[in-house]
Amino acid sequence: MGDSSASYIHLVHHLIEKCLLFYMTKEECMEALSKHAKINPVITSTVWKELEKENKDFFEGYSLRREEWKPEMETRERILKLQSESSKGNTDD
Helix, strand or coil, rough: HHHHHHHHHHHHHHHHHHHEEEEEEEHHHHHHHHHHCCCCCCHHHHHHHHHHHHHHHHHHHHHCCCCHHHHHHHHHHHHHHHHHHHHHHCCCC
16 A cells, blocks of 8 residues: 555645646645546645645745746636636537
């Protein structure tokens, strides 16, 4: 069981790294992994916290970059939401 647990943790770690590429917050990552990969948010949060401990400098810089990118990310989110709403409207015909 230890090997499968390690593999699962490695998978969660990998998926968190993908979330980081999209400048997601821990909460956004927890929500995304829960919704799309059926990963318990507690597991995601625990792995995220361990990554923060191990990579303190990275996460400090990450937080700063998120703040710098915040206006652009908000605009991108609005565009994606509009596109999603538009595509839903097209399938309801």
